[in-house]
Amino acid sequence: MLSEQSFELIELVAKLGSFTSAANHLNKVPSAISYAVKQIEDELGVELFERHHRSVSLTPAGEHFVHQAKSVMQSIIGLKQSTQAVNKGWRPKIAIALDGIVREDGISFLVREFYKTFSDVELHIHREQVNGCWQALNEQRCDIAIGAASNIPVGGPFEHKDLGELRWQFVVSAQHPLTVETHITAEMLQEYAGVCVSDTAADYPETRLGLAQGQRALSVPDWIRAINCVKDGLAVGCLPRHLITPFLQNGSLVNKPCDLNIADTRALLVWNRNVQNEAMRWLIDYLNNDQRLVNSWLLPN
Incomplete structure (x- = not known):
């Protein structure tokens, strides 16, 4: 079964260019390295290396494997770190910037429904003023901005919806x-x-x-x-x-x-489309489809 050690071994052999060099690096005999690589290849059903007289080189499939393995390794490291953090009390979070121009009536409804739906995700809500929402979005200090000014062009990894007119x-x-x-x-x-x-x-x-x-x-x-x-x-x-x-x-x-x-200007709901998780999708759907909630931001009392 593919493991973190499998990825590390294939990357090492590819980097050093021979089973012998990899064996010396790991203080093992070359036959043990050759056997371990063959087991990985058998599991995948492809050859990762072309065997030469004293060296090996990656096949096209091997090049692909090594390239993708780096991404998988990063994910494994991230998973380890986040799991350890959760064990210490940390929880995943979504940050919302609320522009000062919008009323706060909708926040209580949003928080109540969100915390009913997600028991392991935190909401972090903070106020910004004038152009502050855009800076918070660009600096990734928030994932969603409610009431961002429409006078700044929407670019980058952001999607938006018109909340209404500011008079x-x-x-x-x-x-x-x-x-x-x-x-x-x-x-x-x-x-x-x-x-x-x-x-x-x-x-x-x-x-x-x-x-x-x-x-x-x-x-x-x-x-x-x-x-x-x-x-x-x-x-x-x-x-x-x-x-x-x-x-x-x-x-x-x-x-x-x-x-x-x-x-008169428009106020926007803006979110970072690169943040992809179940809680984020729920929030965007909730904010986009609950007309009572949308109305609460800009309508007079």
Whole structure:
């Protein structure tokens, strides 16, 4: 039966070019090496080596075997390491980056169903902002990104699905001086701080959404803080409509016509197609087909 030792022996003989050299390397007699190689060839039903007077060389089948054996050996090593890791308490994991632009309602449903289905796989979920999901995908810090911005072209080993449209509105606090203006110009904005969310993608050009030219920024870590800063009158700015709808309805935020606008964009579900396992396939199928879950990311409360 083919074993790790079989692969190692064939590779050694191929590298040294003779049974005698391989025998000397292993402190065995040449006949033992020749016999072991013949047993492997009999099991495969092919000759791996052409026998010459004092040397051997790989047949085309032998070349194929040695090439594939290297891949198999890597898999065996990986299997050993992962099995040992599991024995020490490690579990396979899938990492999900959740863009700050999407609501978190769907996460609880996703986690509940996933952990019901898989008892031996961990979910690691973390927040990214602005272009952070793309950097996390490219650096393989996540396998799936929910809400990634569509303004970056989708390339590399990634597939994607459109989650929906992101609509932006310029808003101020109900008590802000700008509420009396019928239209807010870029010049008026110079007097007030503009709120923006810090981009977690350190390797991308800095993106500061919703600032007028020359306007002073108030940079915050997420959209919840951004909304609170505008509600408290500390700043003004363009905010995602699906997150501010309740505050527009209760009057704590006021939508105003403004020269400053952010173009409506699309939010994407993106995943790495090179990550192939049962848990990953389940997640992609779940996210693609559960309309209630998909709607929970972008629809207003």
